[in-house]
Amino acid sequence: IWEEREHVCKNCKEELSENVPMQTFVSYFSHQKSKGAYPELRLEKTNIDLNCSICHHLWDHGDKEKFYQRTKK
Secondary structure, three states: OOOOOOOEOOOOOOEOOOOOOHHHHHOOEEEOOOOOOOHHHOOOHHHEEEOOHHHHHHHHOOOHHHHHHOOOO
């Protein structure tokens, strides 16, 4: 996915760097439908977005209002 897509957050358009700690790098891979509720989609490329750590956290932890406030077109 990293090799196939532009290295920017799908939501806020922040540039994503691979020169970060591994924990930050893996946080770029955000599931649209959660792995817990949809384990069969865990590795499905169409279910994975590249998002910055902030947008990923907002998406996963239910603060969709703040997530959408960061949205840039």
